[in-house]
Amino acid sequence: MLNAPNNVVEVKHPLLQHKLSLMRDKKTRSVIFRALMKEAGMILGVEATKELKSYEKNISTPLEDMSATFLKEPEPAVVSILRAGNGLLEGLLQILPSAAVGFLGMSRDHDTLKPIDYYQNLPANMADRSVIIVDPMLATAGSGIEATRLVKDAGATTITFVCLLAAPEGIKKFNESHPDVRLVTGSIDRQLNEKGYILPGLGDAGDRIYGT
Ligand code: PRP
Numbered sequence: 400m401l402n403a404p405n406n407v408v409e410v411k412h413p414l415l416q417h418k419l420s421l422m423r424d425k426k427t428r429s430v431i432f433r434a435l436m437k438e439a440g441m442i443l444g445v446e447a448t449k450e451l452k453s454y455e456k457n458i459s460t461p462l463e464d465m466s467a468t469f470l471k472e473p474e475p476a477v478v479s480i481l482r483a484g485n486g487l488l489e490g491l492l493q494i495l496p497s498a499a500v501g502f503l504g505m506s507r508d509h510d511t512l513k514p515i516d517y518y519q520n521l522p523a524n525m526a527d528r529s530v531i532i533v534d535p536m537l538a539t540a541g542s543g544i545e546a547t548r549l550v551k552d553a554g555a556t557t558i559t560f561v562c563l564l565a566a567p568e569g570i571k572k573f574n575e576s577h578p579d580v581r582l583v584t585g586s587i588d589r590q591l592n593e594k595g596y597i598l599p600g601l602g603d604a605g606d607r608i609y610g611t
Pocket residue numbers: 480481482483484505506507508512514534535536537538539540541542543569595603604605606
């Protein structure tokens with residue numbers, strides 16, 4: 400059992416937990432799994448965006464003037480770790496439709512479990528944006544650590560990493576590498592198996608989203 404550090408948030412909202420339970424069930428098919436991933440992305444996104452900076456501006460409602468709250472510009476960036484990150488990205492974009500979007504192509508070598516970078520496309524002005532990195536699975540954390548390094552190299556300093564499931568081993572490693580990054584997850588699961596899969600987990604997230 401992990402004593403989660405302060406910058407790790409496990410979202411225990413019953414709606415999210417209900418959706419997660421459906422996703423864990425091996426009988427849940429891709430079309431439903433994908434829809435649930437998007438909905439989970441919306442709920443996780445609400446927690447992930449909790450600390451976005453805002454400002455006050457005077458507006459007039461039909462009844463009176465008031466000081467109203469707006470999000471500061473530039474818009475946040477959501478960075479998806481391909482492929483499976485795109486499942487959560489859909490949900491994030493529902494609540495942050497004007498976010499800038501970046502992609503980092505990364506696949507985990509089945510033998511070494513190390514991430515292999517194959518594509519990078521990040522928005523401009525990363526230093527000025529709040530950045531939310533999305534990937535449903537933080538297992539050994541190799542992919543998450545590397546993606547966060549690339550985002551920092553592009554200038555970002557305010558970063559939140561969002562995943563649906565995290566293994567205690569991965570959280571520990573991620574935190575050692577990036578103690579300044581807030582981690583939002585739907586569940587801290589029990590452990591990794593010998594092949595680097597999260598237990599009890601939900602299997603291979605990319606395969607389950609895209610039916611491969
Ligand atoms: C999965 C997942 C993460 C990574 C997590 O991607 O989406 O990116 O594994 O494992 P780690 O924490 O041990 O690095 P995968 O490499 O299977 O690629 P895919 O999204 O294209 O299926």
